[in-house]
Amino acid sequence: MRIAITGGGLGGLTLARILHRHGISTTVYEREAHRHARTQGGMLDLHPESGQRALADAGLTAQFRAAARPQGEEHRILDPAGRTLVHHRPPPGSFAGRPEIDRTTLRDLLLDSLPSGTVTWQHRLTDVQPGAGGGFELTFAGGHRTGCDLLIGADGARSLVRSQLTATTLTPVATLIELTIADPAPELANLVGPGNLWCIGNRRILAAQRLGTGTLKVGISLPADDRPLDDYRTKNALLELFAGWNPDLTALITAADNPPTPRPIEAMPTGTSWAHHPNLTLIGDAAHLMPPVGEGANQALLDAAELAAELAGDRADPDAALRTYEQKMFARIGPVAEMSARVQAMMLSPTAAEDVVRFFTPAQ
Numbered sequence: 001m002r003i004a005i006t007g008g009g010l011g012g013l014t015l016a017r018i019l020h021r022h023g024i025s026t027t028v029y030e031r032e033a034h035r036h037a038r039t040q041g042g043m044l045d046l047h048p049e050s051g052q053r054a055l056a057d058a059g060l061t062a063q064f065r066a067a068a069r070p071q072g073e074e075h076r077i078l079d080p081a082g083r084t085l086v087h088h089r090p091p092p093g094s095f096a097g098r099p100e101i102d103r104t105t106l107r108d109l110l111l112d113s114l115p116s117g118t119v120t121w122q123h124r125l126t127d128v129q130p131g132a133g134g135g136f137e138l139t140f141a142g143g144h145r146t147g148c149d150l151l152i153g154a155d156g157a158r159s160l161v162r163s164q165l166t167a168t169t170l171t172p173v174a175t176l177i178e179l180t181i182a183d184p185a186p187e188l189a190n191l192v193g194p195g196n197l198w199c200i201g202n203r204r205i206l207a208a209q210r211l212g213t214g215t216l217k218v219g220i221s222l223p224a225d226d227r228p229l230d231d232y233r234t235k236n237a238l239l240e241l242f243a244g245w246n247p248d249l250t251a252l253i254t255a256a257d258n259p260p261t262p263r264p265i266e267a268m269p270t271g272t273s274w275a276h277h278p279n280l281t282l283i284g285d286a287a288h289l290m291p292p293v294g295e296g297a298n299q300a301l302l303d304a305a306e307l308a309a310e311l312a313g314d315r316a317d318p319d320a321a322l323r324t325y326e327q328k329m330f331a332r333i334g335p336v337a338e339m340s341a342r343v344q345a346m347m348l349s350p351t352a353a354e355d356v357v358r359f360f361t362p363a364q
């Protein structure tokens, strides 16, 4: 049985790893040239019931705990004047909550856990056709072709494999402008703290997080309908957006190393599903792209764990395993996607600060 996974991101690599532990080999086709081809972004908090559970199935809990930072869970929410609205501190050293891990560290941990040769780099999938003897014929940029019996699309937000299963389209839900401060001054490092900082205003958020390396990743979120992306390509344009805010907060923009890189954040409609297609399925963002409010990677890892368990449990009928996985995944993702859409809308509403404080304040 030739199993192809397109996309060597968090979902695809976790799937390959768990299947490997069950003695099932796969080939992961990844478009990037090598593991260091691109910086992987900021931190992720892995939830016990999803991301951490999948890493346990992958036999990587000890490695995760060695690399994760429970203190990264600390977060503060400020208003535009710099007043603290919420300050959450996890118990020191506890892995009971949602410890943070740098995305690059997590991806490296997964890559290092796979037999060499599992990931075929520099293979951007460009076409999928039915294979002559069943299965699929895959074509990659540059013209290379190969066949497989089972195809799992783990190729992220703009998945090519997705179009084989559904005609769903993506909708912009926000604009994100990312900045980096590789060597922050002590006052900026203190402002952000060991984890996350969110400064919430009227339809705009200035956020920052501290990576394990000490680098600060700054993210500015705006409603998707705000203005054309090209209006946000200079620091001065961003500072205008935050006119009147406490300068201690907007120093996060002034101190950035790079020019702003705005990009649209998109999501699939909640409740997206498809009629089962033999020997073909999707995991992660390819299956259910959601607003980025803390669930996407966790659900991608859980997809991988659940799909691997089905395939390992029904080796005689892998297509039945895919079908069962899809039914369970659709039922699980529906409410998560709806919650993510609600939180995304709340974060960029005119009353975001009050709503977010209520969200984070436990009921008495």
Ligand SMILES: Cc1cc2nc3c(=O)[nH]c(=O)nc-3n(C[C@H](O)[C@H](O)[C@H](O)COP(=O)(O)OP(=O)(O)OC[C@H]3O[C@@H](n4cnc5c(N)ncnc54)[C@H](O)[C@@H]3O)c2cc1C
Binding pocket: 006, 007, 008, 009, 010, 011, 012, 029, 030, 031, 032, 043, 044, 045, 123, 124, 125, 126, 154, 155, 156, 157, 158, 159, 160, 176, 265, 283, 284, 285, 286, 292, 293, 294, 295, 296, 297, 298, 299, 300
């Ligand atoms: C700003 C931001 C912050 C986020 N924060 C969080 C968070 O805190 N917690 C959380 O749980 N989630 C978060 N998410 C969501 C999370 O990043 C994604 O849900 C997660 O990465 C999905 O994993 P994946 O494996 O499905 O896709 P990806 O990680 O995107 O991996 C897809 C892989 O497929 C490859 N690929 C794409 N097309 C092709 C092709 N044609 N051929 C071959 N390879 C291809 C890509 O190069 C990539 O390596 C955030 C997202 C954003 C945008």
